Amino acid sequence: MTCAVAVSPFQVVSSRKNATATQSSKEPPISTASLHATTIATAADFFTPSQLQQLHARLIKSGLPPSSSASALPLPRVAAVCALSSPSAFSYARRLFGLSDVASETVLWNSHLNTLSSSPSPADALALFSRLRFAGVASDVFTLSFVLKACSRTPAALPLGRAVHALVEKLGFRSDVFLLNTLVHMYASRGDISAARLLFDVIPAKDVVTWNIMITHYTKTGEMEIARHLFDLMPERSVRSWTAMIAGYGQWKKPREAVRLFREMESAGVQPNEVTVVAVLAACADLGELDLGKRVHEFAKRCSFQKNNVRVCNTLIDMYINCGCVEKARQVFDEMAERTVVSWSAMIGGHAMHGQGEESLKLFSRMREAGMEPNGVTFVGLLHACSHMGLLEEGKRFFRSMTEDYGIVPEIEHYGCMVDLLSRAGFLEEAREFIREMPVKANSVVWGALLGGAKVHKNINMGEEAIRHLVELDPLNDGYYVVLSNIYADAGRWEDVAKVRRMMKDRGLKKTPGWSTISLDDEVVHEFVAGESDHPRIEEVYRGWDELLEKLRCRGYVPDTSAVLLDMDEKEKEKVLYRHSEKLAVVFGLMNMRAGRPIRIMKNLRVCSDCHAALKLISEVTDREIVVRDRNRFHCFKHGSCSCRDYW
DNA sequence: CTAGGGTTAG
Incomplete structure (x- = not known):
């Protein structure tokens, strides 16, 4: 152990006593515990040579023989810090490594490259790599794969990436699929798509990862047809293949495709993982697919995803909110052991969308009490809440506070x-x-x-x-x-x-026809279009409406024809109103769903004033809860009134 | 000691 001290390039520390003395000198003492793997990179900037020496001394003092378990000792960490400090410290680090009984130096450096390449500053891995090359340390496939990973994550590292590619050829690693995969990934993520594709096309022994990398690239850029083409072509698919496609469809606003593929994946017997769950739930949220969303929720519970994964919970909250179930969303939120700003923001925005602005504001107070910092999205939710409640002054206050108290720059x-x-x-x-x-x-x-x-x-x-x-x-x-x-x-x-x-x-524009969808308990979606529905049971629905209309009339319903813009007489206008899609969907729901079950409807446009009035009455006459997802928000009709309080 | 996928606003 004393010889370790002797090789120090800084100052000779020859005994434990001296090590202690160093600690109590002017240099602030450092703690070995602060040297976590991910902080190595920044630590290199913080530690002065004498601090490094002090740290080394502390390690010696701890009395653990370096040979006992090299990886368990912080010694390699010290070495890693040294390696990124001055060149002299680098050789010091090499000599430190020389103490342990690890067979190959390359292996040890590889482990640091691995850490650095996935750290917040992957460029440090590149810096270390150049030191290694300069010092003549040998590279193996692992070394190069870590360096390539670092290149993928570092802007402007494409030239270096190409140089590493040359090295792959030079060192004779060209048949290593693993390395080739990292190369494809590097080219794709650094924007050299033609190189990525060229390489992809000539790799004879592509494995599932090779395909996934390429597919993922195309889903990221929105080239979903190409992605799908490769997906259909690949010989075998892993969960990640399916997930990449489902997530891609979701991101590019093709939630129908996402859900369809998810169902295919189920039929193929592939077990979804957390990421799949997040992706499909996001698609359900977009579509208002409550039934599938619920089923996925059950699955997530069984797999403990809900217990262990914040992102799964956040997406569940979003799904329930967008499907009109604030209570369910709130339940997920309340059960969470840990919440992020996303959880709070989603819930605050969710209450706002459902006309529960007070709850949004209350949650915001609780959020602050919990010490959680809001972000821009949080304020969108809060402003939304104020807007829907007509809280003008409150809203202005939030808008000011956002910049003044939280330093958030308002966005569009x-x-x-x-x-x-x-x-x-x-x-x-x-x-x-x-x-x-x-x-x-x-x-x-x-x-x-x-x-x-x-x-x-x-x-x-x-x-x-x-x-x-x-x-x-x-x-x-x-x-x-x-x-x-x-x-x-x-x-x-x-x-x-x-x-x-x-x-x-x-301008060649036509009024978008209004449509409404409703799904019964079997995950089958029924669509109704204003005026001319081709639903197989439309005649039945028309008769159902006529009966309902009589009841509504008894309760004082008078059609409000002001929403009809066509030049026609009142009777004709009424007929148009009675064929509005949300009315038809509600009637269909009343005819086909068990009493007590809320009727959930999604509409592509905003609800017109007549339908709004009619739905309020219907909720009273039939004693049903009716939830309508509008273009902008939710209306929950119950006992004759709406959650929006007619302010929408 | 190896690569690939994910959440909140509208």
């Missing part, structure tokens, strides 16, 4: 929320002013919010102002024109309604 979403808040509350001029003073360029969401406010408050000028910008920003979206013509119709300006219709025609 926050400005959108503020415009929504202001204009919904009737402060259209102030909203307009707010847009003018925004430091970022308003997008269609922002102007859309102003347009929405203009409709609620019947302000024609503001509506026209908003549409001027919207036709520029989002010319193909027919929804805005429809809202504008609504505003005109409300004011009885039929010639302007016709003008808007001509505008739409000139």
Whole structure:
């Protein structure tokens, strides 16, 4: 052990006594415990040579013989720190290694390269590698695979990656599939797709990982057809192959495909893992696929995913929220042992979407008490909550606090929320002013919010102002024109309604037909389209509506035909209203679902005022809970009233 | 001592 001390390049520390003396000198003492694998890289910057020496001395003092268990000792860690310090420290590190009885030096360095390559600063692995090359330490397949991994994770490391590729050839490792896979991955993640693909195509003995790497690349860039092509072509698929595809479909807004593939995966008998669960739950959230979501939840419980994995829980929360089950979401949230800012934000936003703004604000207080720092998304949820409750001052306070107290720079979403808040509350001029003073360029969401406010408050000028910008920003979206013509119709300006219709025609736009979906207990989705449904049981549904209408009339229901923009007589307008998709879907649900089960409906557009009024009454007359997922939010109809409190 | 997949806003 004393010889270890003697090789120190710094200062001779020859006894335990001296080691102690070093500790009590001016240099602040360091703790060996602070040398965690992942902090090695930063530690290298912190430790001065004398601190390193001090640390070494402490190790000697601990009395553990370096030969006892080299990997259990912090000695290699000390060495790793030295290795990234000055060149002299590097040779010191090498000599430190010389103390242990590890057969090959390469193996030891490999383990550090491994650690560094997956650390937050993979460039440190590259630095260490260049030291190793310079010092003439031999590289093996492991060395190169770690270096390539580090290259994949380091921007601008493509040239070095290519050099390592050359080394792979030079050292005769070209038939090592493992190494070739890391190479393909390196090229793909560093943006040299043609090199990646070229290599992929010439690897004769591709394994499942080779395919997965390439497939994952295409799912990341959104080239889902190519990804699918490879997926269909590959000889055998692992969980990760399926998961990559499912996640890709989800990310590129093809949740139907994601769910379809998940079901195929089930039929193929492949066990989903945590990541699969997250991916398919996200797709369920997008689709409002509650039944499948619930089934996946059960599975996640059985596998203890819910207990052990925060991301699984966060996605479960999101799924339940987007399927209209806030209570279920809240239950998952409450049962979580550990929560991240994502969990809190999702739940805060979820309560807001369901008209439970008070709960959002309460949760925010609890979040702060728990010492959790909010982020931008948290504030979107809070502003949303204020907006839906009409809490103007509260919302303004949050908006200010966000920057002043939390240092969060508002993004376009926050400005959108503020415009929504202001204009919904009737402060259209102030909203307009707010847009003018925004430091970022308003997008269609922002102007859309102003347009929405203009409709609620019947302000024609503001509506026209908003549409001027919207036709520029989002010319193909027919929804805005429809809202504008609504505003005109409300004011009885039929010639302007016709003008808007001509505008739409000139641009080749047609009003998107409204549709609603409802799923019974068997995971089968039934779709109803306004006016002309081709559902096989549509006649039955029409008769069911006529019967229900009689009951509603007895309770004082009067059709509100103002939402019908066509020029026709009142009776005709009523007929149009009675074929609105959400009404048909509700009737279908009432006819086919057990009493007491809530009816859940998803709609592509916003609920019209007549359907809103009708659904409130239906919930009372039939004593049913009806949950409708709108384009923007949820309406929960119960005992004759709606969770949105008619403020939407 | 080896590579590949994931969550919150709209």
